[in-house]
Amino acid sequence: MIEPIRIPSALLPRRFRVVVNCPELSDVSTLSILPLDGTQTSGKPGQFNMLYAFGVGEIAISISGNPADTDTLLHTIRNVGAVSGALCGLREGAMLGLRGPFGTPWPVEAQAGRDLVIIAGGLGLAPLRPAILQALSMRSALRSLSLVVGARSPSQILYPAQLADWAGSGALRISLTVDRATPGWTGMVGVVTTRLERALEGCDPANVSAFVCGPEVMMRHSCQALEDLGVPAACQWISMERNMKCAVGSCGHCQFGPDFVCRDGPVFRWDRIGARLRIREI
Ligand SMILES: Cc1cc2nc3c(=O)[nH]c(=O)nc-3n(C[C@H](O)[C@H](O)[C@H](O)COP(=O)(O)OP(=O)(O)OC[C@H]3O[C@@H](n4cnc5c(N)ncnc54)[C@H](O)[C@@H]3O)c2cc1C
Ligand code: FES
Structure with missing residues (x-):
């Protein structure tokens, strides 16, 4: 029998929905996002997530919100290319993929x-x-x-x-x-x-x-x-x-x-x- 391929969960994006897309500067937006599966989401200061714009690609973006808020995740993104541009262009209600959090934190x-x-x-x-x-x-x-x-x-x-x-x-x-x-x-x-x-x-x-x-x-x-x-x-x-x-x-x-x-x-x-x-x- 052929064993099913198991993909480690750290490589599998979860689906998130954009709640707010807040323009910060002419080329920078902050996305507030919520997980579709309703699980609590957090990350330590300094950690990052891999954000996936469906059909375009995946990039590293730091967590930029309040670590005490475990419901909504904030990411501030500068539009410098294909993926960051697609993420900055997501409207309220749009979907994206997310893997993370990854990396070492600031030792606050x-x-x-x-x-x-x-x-x-x-x-x-x-x-x-x-x-x-x-x-x-x-x-x-x-x-x-x-x-x-x-x-x-x-x-x-x-x-x-x-x-x-x-x-x-x-x-x-x-x-x-x-x-x-x-x-x-x-x-x-x-x-x-x-x-x-x-x-x-x-x-x-x-x-x-x-x-x-x-x-x-x-x-x-x-x-x-x-x-x-x-x-x-x-x-x-x-x-x-x-x-x-x-x-x-x-x-x-x-x-x-x-x-x-x-x-x-x-x-x-x-x-x-x-x-x-x-x-x-x-
Ligand atoms: C740990 C980590 C945290 C990050 N946090 C943020 C964040 O909070 N907000 C944010 O806007 N960006 C952040 N970045 C940078 C972001 O990942 C890149 O801007 C993104 O990969 C660009 O992808 P693109 O497809 O939009 O552009 P591309 O077409 O891939 O690149 C456009 C331009 O950006 C340059 N570039 C691509 N990737 C990087 C990179 N990793 N570092 C420096 N220059 C790069 C390219 O050389 C090119 O000049 C972070 C990167 C890392 C590694
Ligand atoms: S991104 Fe693959 S080793 Fe760091």
């Missing part, structure tokens, strides 16, 4: 008693938002909490209403900066590294932990600047992006030196990965 709980600095560049705020929300939920356990956000221009700032709410709450220090100001912008101008000294004010650098996410060049410069300010490399984490297929450590598409980004990352400690990031073509 381990930062109790420390000064936590979160640094986001552009869309990097999306994978960091769950970590910020978790940090806010345990705010009294942290010595301090700062957020540094950089965007190319004021119109490219992600989640502006939520940033304003957080700033108003007084629970965290926010520093917002843009590469290029436009008329009406009265805030800071310059790359995020110019804001780090200020973000660390009043902190002993040895007690600082940092989560950094954004374009690779921004993460490299930010981590180096933090090291120059005395923050140990072992207290910094970044989130990596590489092309993914299986997301379970078997196809090799996301290999980065000895690591598979889908299995050993995407969140890596800077002292483990920093030297490799400085080498071209890995």
Whole structure:
């Protein structure tokens, strides 16, 4: 008798329905999705799902909602190509496939008693938002909490209403900066590294932990600047992006030196990965 082929559940997409498609920026949308089978869905801050646009393809997208909300999943997606474009174009009621969650989380709980600095560049705020929300939920356990956000221009700032709410709450220090100001912008101008000294004010650098996410060049410069300010490399984490297929450590598409980004990352400690990031073509 021929045995039926069993496909591991991590490779089988579940069906989800789009509840809301919220435009964030001209080329960025946030999908709120619910599982059709009604099971609870969650993921730790920093983890990602493989989202499948039926008939088009499957891509890795970070979870970007509140980890405490186990009903609805949020993913913020930039339309850069065929699959991300198809996902951004899904209307309310449309169906998509999802596998996950996968990958390593931001170590938020381990930062109790420390000064936590979160640094986001552009869309990097999306994978960091769950970590910020978790940090806010345990705010009294942290010595301090700062957020540094950089965007190319004021119109490219992600989640502006939520940033304003957080700033108003007084629970965290926010520093917002843009590469290029436009008329009406009265805030800071310059790359995020110019804001780090200020973000660390009043902190002993040895007690600082940092989560950094954004374009690779921004993460490299930010981590180096933090090291120059005395923050140990072992207290910094970044989130990596590489092309993914299986997301379970078997196809090799996301290999980065000895690591598979889908299995050993995407969140890596800077002292483990920093030297490799400085080498071209890995
Ligand atoms: C762990 C992880 C988390 C991610 N989280 C998010 C997220 O929250 N939101 C989001 O919008 N995107 C995220 N991405 C990136 C997303 O997976 C890519 O943008 C997507 O694969 C593009 O597919 P596409 O078919 O739309 O475009 P393609 O036609 O495949 O590519 C369009 C352009 O994007 C580049 N590209 C493709 N894949 C990647 C990649 N993985 N990293 C960098 N550049 C790439 C291509 O070189 C090309 O220039 C994440 C990627 C990873 C690995
Ligand atoms: S995507 Fe297949 S090994 Fe990581």
